[in-house]
Amino acid sequence: MNDLFAAVYENDFIGFFSSGFSEEIYNQFLYQKYGLTLIISVLLGVLVYYKLMDKPRFARLLYWLIVLLVTVVFNFVFLFTDARSTLKVAGFTFDQEYLSLAIVNALYAAVLFCLLSVIVKFFSINTSKIPF
Amino acid sequence: MPKLYVFAIGGTGSRVVKSLSMLLASGVKSNYEIVPIILDPDASAADVARTTRLLNNYRVINKAVNPNEGNSFFKNKIESLGDVVGAATGESISNEFRLNIADLHGGSFSKFIDYNSLDKANEALVSLLFSKSNLDLSLEVGFQGNPNIGSVVLNKFTESVEYLQFVQNFQAEDKIFILSSIFGGTGAAGFPLILKNIREGFASGHYNEHLKNAIVGAVTVLPYFKLDGDSSEAIQSSTFISKTKAALSYYHKNISGNRSINALYYIGDTASNNYKNVIGGVGQKNDAHFVELASALAILDFADEPTLSTIEGRAIDPKYLEFGIDSIDENNPIISFGNLSIETQKRVKLNLTQLFYTSLYLDHELSKVQKHPFAADEPRLDDNFLNSHFYSSLTAFLKEFKIWLAELKRNKISFSPYSISETTDPEGNITGFSTSNQDIFTFVSGVPKKQKSLWKKIKAAGSSYEIMTGNLNAFAKGKQFANAETKFLDLFTQASETSINEELF
Numbered sequence: 001m002n003d004l005f006a007a008v009y010e011n012d013f014i015g016f017f018s019s020g021f022s023e024e025i026y027n028q029f030l031y032q033k034y035g036l037t038l039i040i041s042v043l044l045g046v047l048v049y050y051k052l053m054d055k056p057r058f059a060r061l062l063y064w065l066i067v068l069l070v071t072v073v074f075n076f077v078f079l080f081t082d083a084r085s086t087l088k089v090a091g092f093t094f095d096q097e098y099l100s101l102a103i104v105n106a107l108y109a110a111v112l113f114c115l116l117s118v119i120v121k122f123f124s125i126n127t128s129k130i131p132f
Numbered sequence: 133m134p135k136l137y138v139f140a141i142g143g144t145g146s147r148v149v150k151s152l153s154m155l156l157a158s159g160v161k162s163n164y165e166i167v168p169i170i171l172d173p174d175a176s177a178a179d180v181a182r183t184t185r186l187l188n189n190y191r192v193i194n195k196a197v198n199p200n201e202g203n204s205f206f207k208n209k210i211e212s213l214g215d216v217v218g219a220a221t222g223e224s225i226s227n228e229f230r231l232n233i234a235d236l237h238g239g240s241f242s243k244f245i246d247y248n249s250l251d252k253a254n255e256a257l258v259s260l261l262f263s264k265s266n267l268d269l270s271l272e273v274g275f276q277g278n279p280n281i282g283s284v285v286l287n288k289f290t291e292s293v294e295y296l297q298f299v300q301n302f303q304a305e306d307k308i309f310i311l312s313s314i315f316g317g318t319g320a321a322g323f324p325l326i327l328k329n330i331r332e333g334f335a336s337g338h339y340n341e342h343l344k345n346a347i348v349g350a351v352t353v354l355p356y357f358k359l360d361g362d363s364s365e366a367i368q369s370s371t372f373i374s375k376t377k378a379a380l381s382y383y384h385k386n387i388s389g390n391r392s393i394n395a396l397y398y399i400g401d402t403a404s405n406n407y408k409n410v411i412g413g414v415g416q417k418n419d420a421h422f423v424e425l426a427s428a429l430a431i432l433d434f435a436d437e438p439t440l441s442t443i444e445g446r447a448i449d450p451k452y453l454e455f456g457i458d459s460i461d462e463n464n465p466i467i468s469f470g471n472l473s474i475e476t477q478k479r480v481k482l483n484l485t486q487l488f489y490t491s492l493y494l495d496h497e498l499s500k501v502q503k504h505p506f507a508a509d510e511p512r513l514d515d516n517f518l519n520s521h522f523y524s525s526l527t528a529f530l531k532e533f534k535i536w537l538a539e540l541k542r543n544k545i546s547f548s549p550y551s552i553s554e555t556t557d558p559e560g561n562i563t564g565f566s567t568s569n570q571d572i573f574t575f576v577s578g579v580p581k582k583q584k585s586l587w588k589k590i591k592a593a594g595s596s597y598e599i600m601t602g603n604l605n606a607f608a609k610g611k612q613f614a615n616a617e618t619k620f621l622d623l624f625t626q627a628s629e630t631s632i633n634e635e636l637f
Contacts, residue, residue, distance in 0.1 A: 055593050056601040059504055126593065126605045128505045 002026065005035030009104060016104045021097040024087055034079050034105055041078075042109055045071035046116040050124040059127045068113050076106035133209070134305040135216060136164035136435055137298065139326050141171045141286075142318030144353050144427075145311040146183040147420060151428035153183075153190050154536055156208040157529060158483035159625060162435040164307065165209040167216055169298070170230040171289060171322055173271055178417035180230055186532050187212075187229045192525040196617030204625045205487060217297045231294045233285060241281050242267040275318050279379070282321025290329045291336065299335035304342045309431050310350040314379045315372040323350060324382065327392050331445045345442040347394045349434035352383070354400025356423040394440040394447040397430035399423055399455045405544035419539035419562065422467060422547040426455040429476065466546045468577040481549075482637060485576060486628035488537070488550055489600065491530040492572055493624075497597040504601060506608035506623055511616040522617045531564065538565040551575045571596040573635040581635055592634075599635060603627035 006026050010017040025031055049058070049067040080102035087094060114131075121128045140149045149168050156166065168187060172180045193206045201207070214227030226232075242248070247258060247267060258267075266281055275282040289295055310326055312319030329335075333344030355372040387393050401423050430453070441448045458473045469481045498513075507513040517523055538554035539562050540547040551574070552565035573581050573596065584592065593602025604627040613619035 056501070056504065056598045056605070057594050125609050126504065126602060129503055129508050 001035070002029050002032040005031035008035065008108070009101065014104065014107060016097075016100045018094075018097050018100070021087075021092075021094045021101075024090070024092055025083065025101070028086055028090065030083060030086060033082075034075075037078060038075055038105060038109055038112065041074055042071055042112045042116060045113060046120045049130075050117070050120045050127055054124045054126050056126050059130055061131055064117070064127070064130045068110065071113055072106045072109045075109035076102045079105040133163070133165050134303065134307070135167050135211075136162060136431070137167045137169060137213075137302070137306065137308045138431060139169050139171060139308070139310045139322075140183075141310065141312040141322035141326070142316055143172065143174075143177060143179045143418070144313035144316070144319055144424070146170055146172060146177070146180045147418065147424045148311045148351070148353070148427040148431075150179075150183045150186055150532075150536065151420065151425045152431055153186050153210065154487075154533055155425075155428055155432065155480060155483070156210065157190060157193075157206050157533065158480075158487035159203055159205050159207060160432065160479060160483045161203075161208050162432055164435050165211055165216075167211050167213055168229050169213055169294075171233070171286065171326075172230060172318060173233055173275065173285060174318075175230070175232075182417070182532065184229045186529060189525040189529040189532075191215075192522065193529060193621075196522055196615070196621060198614070198618045198622055201618075201622055201625075203629070204621050205490070206621065213294055213298055217301055220301050221297075223297070225294060225297055231289065231292065233289050233292070239271065240267065241269045241271055241285070244271060244285060275316075275321065279316075279321035279375075282318050283325055286318070286322045286325050290325075295329075296335040296338060299333070299338055299340050299343055302340055302343045302346065304345075306342070306346065307435065308346050308348045309434055310348065311353075311427065311431075312350070313353040314383075315353075315355045315376045319353075320375065320379050323352060324386055327387060331392050333445070344445045347440045347442060348392070348447075349395040349397070349431075349437075349440075350393055351397040351399055351427045351430045352379075353423060353427055354398060356399075356401040356421060388450070388452065391447045391450055392445075393450055394442060395434050395437060395451045395453065397427070397434070397453050397455065399426050399430065401545060417561070419543045420536045421543045422540060422545055425540065425547065429479065430455065432479065460545075465544075466548050468547075468549045470578045482629065482632060484549070485632055485636070486625065487530075487533060488575075489572060489628050489632065490624045491533060492567065492575075493597060493600050493628075494527070494530065497601070501601055504605055506601075506604040509608060511613055511619055513616055513620060517616045517620070520617075523620075534564040535562050538562045541565075549577055551577055573599070573631075576636055579636050599631045600627055603630045603634075606630075 006022075009015050009025075009031055010022055016022070045067050049064055053063065053067070080098050083101065084098050117131060121130065138149065138152070140146055149170065152166070156162070170180060170184065174180065187210060190206060190210050191212075194209055197204050197207050212227045212229050213231070214225045217223055217225050218227070241262070245258065247255065250258060262280065266278060269275075269278065269281060271281075271285060275285065308330060310323050312323040314320050327348065327350070330343055330346060330348060333340050355376055388396060405421075433453070437451070439449070440451070456473070457467060457471050457476075459471055460467065469477055472480075498507075499518075501507060502514060537550065538552060541552065542554050542562065552567055554565050555563050557563050567575060571581070593599050604623050607623050607626045607630075608619070613622065
C-alpha cells in the first residue's frame with residue numbers, strides 16, 4: 001500500500017518528489033500513513049456534511065466550504081507536523097520539502113472531497129444540491 | 133363518484149359554500165363530488181362574487197390533484213352543474229356556479245309579474261297579497277327580506293334549462309343538500325320551493341323517479357347576526373325572530389310534517405354582532421362567521437350519513453339535528469379547537485392547520501428555498517411554476533383563506549384557533565392576517581409544542597419553517613411526479629401533516 005500511495009504523491013503532474021526527502025518518507029512508511037489518513041479524514045468530512053449536517057439550515061455552499069476547508073487544513077497540518085517530527089527524530093533536516101508535500105496533500109484532500117461529495121450527496125435528503 | 137348537489141340560496145348560502153370550500157381545500161373529504169348551485173337574484177352581491185371566484189380557483193387547483201394520492205389538499209372534486217351536464221351528455225351549458233333566474237333582469241317586482249297586463253280579478257288578487265312597496269321593490273339586489281316575493285321569483289328557476297338538466301342528470305346514488313337562512317328573503321323563500329320541486333321529480337315535462345326519491349338534507353340557518361339601522365331600513369333585524377317563528381311554523385307543516393326532508397340541521401347563535409345594513413350589491417359583504425363553518429360541517433355530516441332513505445317521495449326515519457360546541461368561557465367567548473367536540477376536532481383540526489401552515493410557508497419561506505432538493509429536482513418548483521396559472525389560482529385561494537380565518541376571528545362569536553392578528557384596509561375590510569416572528573409551531577391556540585427528548589432534538593431538521601422544509605425534502609426524495617402541480621400538492625399535504633404531528637398533535 002505504501003508503494004501505491006508513493007506513486008500517487010510522487011506523480012509528475014501534481015505530485016512532489018525530492019531526492020532524499022521522498023525516499024525517507026517512503027522508507028518510514030509515511031506515504032501509507034498520510035494516504036490512509038487523507039482518505040479517512042475526507043470520507044469523515046463528507047459524511048459529517050452530508051449525513052450529520054443533513055438539515056435545511058446547512059444546505060448552503062458556505063457550510064460545505066467550511067467543512068472542505070477544515071478537512072484540507074487538517075490534512076495539510078497533519079502531514080506537515082507529523083513528517084517534520086518523524087524525520088527530525090530520525091535525524092534528518094529538511095526545510096521547504098515538508099511544506100511542498102503538505103500542499104500536495106491538501107490539494108489531494110480538496111480534490112477527493114469534491115469527488116466524494118458528488119457521490120455521497122445523493123444519499124443526503126436536505127443537502128443533495130450542494131455544491132451543485 | 134356520486135354527486136352531492138348543494139343548493140346555496142341567498143347570501144348565507146354563498147357564505148356557507150365558502151366555508152365548505154375552505155374545508156375541502158384543507159383536505160377534508162366527503163366521498164361525493166360537490167356540485168354547488170348558487171341561487172341569488174343579486175348578481176352583484178359581494179358575498180356571491182367572492183364565493184364564485186373562490187370556487188373557480190378551487191376548480192383550477194383540483195384538476196392538478198393526483199387521483200392516486202389518498203390525502204391531498206383540494207382532493208374533493210367541486211364541479212359546476214355545467215361541468216356535470218357537459219361530462220354526461222356533451223351538451224354545453226353555462227359552467228358558472230351561480231345560476232341565472234329566467235326573466236330576472238333587474239326592474240321591479242310588478243314588472244316581473246307583468247302586473248300592468250293582468251286582468252281586473254288577478255290584479256285585485258295580487259294587490260291583496262302584495263303591498264305597493266312590494267310591487268315597486270327593485271329585484272336587482274334580491275328580495276330584501278320579503279320571502280313572499282322570493283317564492284314567486286325563485287319559482288322561475290324551476291322552469292330554467294339548468295334545472296331541467298339537473299333533473300335529467302340526477303342519479304340514484306346522488307344526494308341533495310339545501311343551504312338557506314330562515315330569517316331573510318331569498319333563502320327563506322327558496323328552501324321550501326326547491327324542496328317541493330325536488331319531491332315532485334318533474335321539470336318541463338320530464339320526470340325522474342330518482343329525484344323524487346332523492347336523499348335530501350338541508351341546513352336552515354337561524355338568526356346569528358343583527359343589522360345596524362333604524363325602522364326606516366328596508367331590512368330590520370328586529371323582524372328576524374318573528375320571521376323565524378313564522379317560517380318554522382310553516383316548515384313544521386310543509387317540510388318536517390310531510391316528511392319531505394331526510395335530514396334537517398338547525399344552526400344558529402345568539403346574535404351579538406352587528407353588520408352594516410347594506411341592501412345587496414357590492415357592499416353586501418359580511419365577515420365569515422362560525423355558524424357558517426358549522427353549517428358547512430352539517431353538509432359533511434349529511435354526506436357521511438348512511439342510514440337515510442326515501443320511498444315514494446317521503447323520507448324514512450328523517451333526522452333533525454343541531455350543532456353544538458363542547459364548552460365556552462362565558463367571560464371570554466372565543467372558540468378555539470379545544471372548545472369543539474372531539475368529533476368536530478377530528479374532522480377539521482389537522483386539515484385546517486395543514487392548510488394554515490402551508491399558506492404561511494408559501495408567504496414567508498418558499499421563495500427562499502428554491503434551491504432545496506424538493507423544489508430544485510424535476511419537475512421544478514421554480515419561477516416558471518410560481519408564475520403559472522395554477523399557482524396564481526392557489527395564491528388567490530389562499531388569500532381568501534387567510535381573510536376567512538381573520539374574519540372568523542374578528543366576528544362574534546369569535547372562532548380563533550390560531551394566534552393571528554387581522555390586517556385591514558382603510559375601510560375596515562379584512563385583507564389577511566399577520567403573525568409574530570416566533571416559531572410557527574406556537575401559533576395554534578391552546579396547543580403547546582410537544583416536548584422532545586435530546587436525541588429527537590438533535591435529529592430534528594431545525595425549528596419553525598425548517599421542520600417543514602426538512603419534511604418536504606424527505607418526501608420528495610426518490611419520488612417521481614407527473615408534473616409540478618401534482619408534486620406541489622402531494623408534498624405540501626404530506627410534509628405539513630408530518631410536521632404538525634411531530635410538533636403539535
